[in-house]
Amino acid sequence: MAFNFTVTPPLSLYIHIPWCVRKCPYCDFNSHEVRGDIPEQAYVDALLADLEQDLPLAWGRTVETVFIGGGTPSLFSPTGIEQLLNGVRACLPLKPGAEITLEANPGTVDYTRFAGFREAGVNRLSLGIQSFDPVMLEQIGRIHDGQEALAAIDAARSAGFDNINLDLMFGLPGQDTGLALTDLQTAIDHAPEHLSWYELTIEPNTWFYRHPPKRADDAGLWEMQQRGNNLLQAACYRRYEVSAWSRPGRPCQHNLNYWEFGDYLGIGAGAHGKLTDAAEQHITRRSKTRHPRHYLELAGTERLIDTTHVLAADDVVFEYAMNALRLDGGFTAAAFRAATGLPYSTIEPTIATSLESGLLAVDDDRIHTTPRGQRYLDELLQNFVPETANHARAS
Ligand SMILES: C[S@@+](CC[C@H](N)C(=O)[O-])C[C@H]1O[C@@H](n2cnc3c(N)ncnc32)[C@H](O)[C@@H]1O
Ligand code: SF4
Numbered sequence: 598m599a600f601n602f603t604v605t606p607p608l609s610l611y612i613h614i615p616w617c618v619r620k621c622p623y624c625d626f627n628s629h630e631v632r633g634d635i636p637e638q639a640y641v642d643a644l645l646a647d648l649e650q651d652l653p654l655a656w657g658r659t660v661e662t663v664f665i666g667g668g669t670p671s672l673f674s675p676t677g678i679e680q681l682l683n684g685v686r687a688c689l690p691l692k693p694g695a696e697i698t699l700e701a702n703p704g705t706v707d708y709t710r711f712a713g714f715r716e717a718g719v720n721r722l723s724l725g726i727q728s729f730d731p732v733m734l735e736q737i738g739r740i741h742d743g744q745e746a747l748a749a750i751d752a753a754r755s756a757g758f759d760n761i762n763l764d765l766m767f768g769l770p771g772q773d774t775g776l777a778l779t780d781l782q783t784a785i786d787h788a789p790e791h792l793s794w795y796e797l798t799i800e801p802n803t804w805f806y807r808h809p810p811k812r813a814d815d816a817g818l819w820e821m822q823q824r825g826n827n828l829l830q831a832a833c834y835r836r837y838e839v840s841a842w843s844r845p846g847r848p849c850q851h852n853l854n855y856w857e858f859g860d861y862l863g864i865g866a867g868a869h870g871k872l873t874d875a876a877e878q879h880i881t882r883r884s885k886t887r888h889p890r891h892y893l894e895l896a897g898t899e900r901l902i903d904t905t906h907v908l909a910a911d912d913v914v915f916e917y918a919m920n921a922l923r924l925d926g927g928f929t930a931a932a933f934r935a936a937t938g939l940p941y942s943t944i945e946p947t948i949a950t951s952l953e954s955g956l957l958a959v960d961d962d963r964i965h966t967t968p969r970g971q972r973y974l975d976e977l978l979q980n981f982v983p984e985t986a987n988h989a990r991a992s
Contacts, residue, residue, distance in 0.1 A: 598910035600938035602875040606859040608655060609662045609851050610685065612644060613865030614670040615889045618704060622738045622804035623766075623797055627867035627887055628668040636893060637677045643896030645684040647864040647885060650901065652688060654872045654881070655862055659690045662851035663697045665719070671701035675713020682718045696721055696850045698762075703749035704741035711756035721849075722753050723762040723793075728769060729783045736770045736810070737797075750787050762791035762849065767825060768818050769797055770810035777821045778828060785832045790847040794825060795840045839923050839971070856920045857928075858936040866892040867903075878938065880908045911983030913937045914944055918981035922974065927957075927965025947980050956980075 616635050617628045663685065665678070673681075678699065685691070698721040699714055711722070728734050729743040741749075753761055763784050767777040784792055796818060799805050813821065826836065834842040838856060841849065854861065863870035867887035873880050883905045886892050895901040908916070917937050921928040930941040937943075948964060951957040956970035956977040970977050 598939060598943060600878045600880075600910065600913075601940075602873055602878060602938035604935060605658065605873045605875050606857070606936050607661045607854055608658045609664070609854045609859060609861040610648075610660045610689070611851075611861055611863045611865075611868055611870075612663065612665045612670075612681065612685075613863070613868040614640070614665060614667040614673060615866040615892075616672055617667065617669045617702070618672070618740050619738065620804075622808075623799070625800035625803050626668065629889055631672070635672060637673055639893055640889075641677050641681050641684070643893055644681060644864050645688070646897040647901060648685065648688050648862070650897070650899070651862050651864065651870065651883070654870070654874075654883075655689065655860075658860075659692050660685075660695060660862075661692045662695055662854060663691070664851040665697075665699045666723075667700055669702045669705055669725075670699050671705045671710065671714075675710060675717050678714055678719065679717035696760075698723055698849070698851055700725065701749065701753075702740065703746045704739070706749050706752065708752040708755055711753050711758065715757050720758075721760040721762070722758050723764065723791075724749055724753065725764045726750075726784065727764065727766050728772075728780050730772075730776060730780060733769045733772055733776065733780075737766075738804075747783075747787075750789070759790070760847065761789045762793060763787070763789045764793045764795065766795045766797045767821050768812055770812055773813065774817065774821045774824060778824060781825050781828055785828070785834075790844050791849060792829065792834060792842045793840055794829070794842060796822065837925050839974070853924075856924050857932065858917050858920050873938070880913060880938075882906055882908060909983075910939060910943070913939065915978070915981045915983060918944070919978055922966055922970070922977065925965065927963045929962050929964070944981070951977060951980050 613627065615627055615629055616631045618631060620628065620630050697719050699719045700723045702725050726746045727737060727739060729746055731742050734742055765780055765784055781794065799809060829842050834844060836842050837848050841852065860872050861870055863885065866885060866889045868885050870883045871880060884903045885901055886895055886903045892901065914937065917933065933941055933944065948957060952959065955967055956973065957964055958967045966974065966977065
């Protein structure tokens with residue numbers, strides 16, 4: 598199957614900061630407990646060297662969104678973030694008014710720090726609240742209590758942030774539907790522009806995986822989710838992705854670009870990038886070395902790049918489906934062609950099968966999941982797994 602890219606998709610920039618005060622027992626992100634001082638200056642220098650090395654992948658293109666994630670980026674000083682963003686601007690053109698998000702842990706912030714981030718150019722904050730309940734927060738090993746979570750929201754508003762996301766999780770150890778809905782209502786009462794409402798998943802390589810906590814069963818989790826969805830809808834939040842809810846016009850542009858299979862540069866320890874090359878007619882994925890110590894040692898050398906590979910057409914189809922079908926609005930045939938460089942006929946038979954089985958539907962040219970397709974998303978995605986992978990699995 599040959600690619601035919603006529604344009605390159607929008608470009609984003611992800612910046613990973615890999616340190617946290619303490620490792621949470623449920624977390625499998627590339628995050629490491631801080632021991633001693635964070636080598637902030639050395640890491641900012643390493644990030645900018647990393648970006649410079651990636652620049653040939655993005656010549657002449659404009660960055661539309663920036664996301665500083667972690668780990669806990671709010672452990673960095675406003676001066677460090679300012680230096681980082683100035684360095685980024687010196688390397689690449691940023692779209693005027695580009696969304697620039699920074700993730701913050703309520704246990705690491707105050708008004709002055711938020712005001713400094715705002716001054717540095719950050720215009721969207723994502724606060725890792727998880728819960729407001731003191732018992733829940735303790736169960737999941739958070740470094741902050743409910744009062745600090747509320748204080749962080751107030752401090753963010755006072756510092757001038759008018760685009761705030763709150764991360765909340767449900768299905769926490771010992772949490773019933775009532776407690777989950779109380780958390781959600783408290784979040785709604787603070788009127789964030791965006792709410793990410795995640796079901797806690799137990800990931801391999803975490804403390805919770807080795808010591809599974811007692812949680813609601815599948816039926817209980819389903820009830821929590823349905824009643825939470827109703828609460829969010831009644832409060833005028835619109836769901837646009839499996840776990841993402843926003844006020845009208847306020848979805849996260851950066852994450853939307855991932856789900857629409859846009860391009861992104863990824864800098865920082867363990868960061869991933871995906872870039873379309875219209876001249877070479879291919880998509881490349883690249884990742885950086887994961888451990889912060891190695892990352893700092895290897896900055897400025899080619900050994901910083903851990904993996905690079907060019908995607909085969911089959912993988913592009915699967916990856917596209919895996920992202921776009923998370924969106925409530927799904928995708929159009931034209932969007933598929935533009936982002937993958939492949940003819941729509943590539944997936945037409947798979948779409949037809951999924952329409953027949955009631956996992957997908959079409960409205961106004963948009964192919965999207967049905968409620969059943971959302972519930973059985975993994976089953977639906979199996980239809981998009983390349984034949985070769987299915988054969989390999991069967992043999
Ligand atoms: C990188 S963290 C956010 C910033 C900061 N590190 C913090 O925790 O406050 C991204 C978000 O992913 C969610 N998350 C992390 N691990 C999860 C898991 N196992 N299940 C569900 N959500 C999870 C949490 O809501 C978390 O806020
Ligand atoms: S603070 Fe965030 S990134 Fe760090 S360990 Fe906890 S959930 Fe993971």
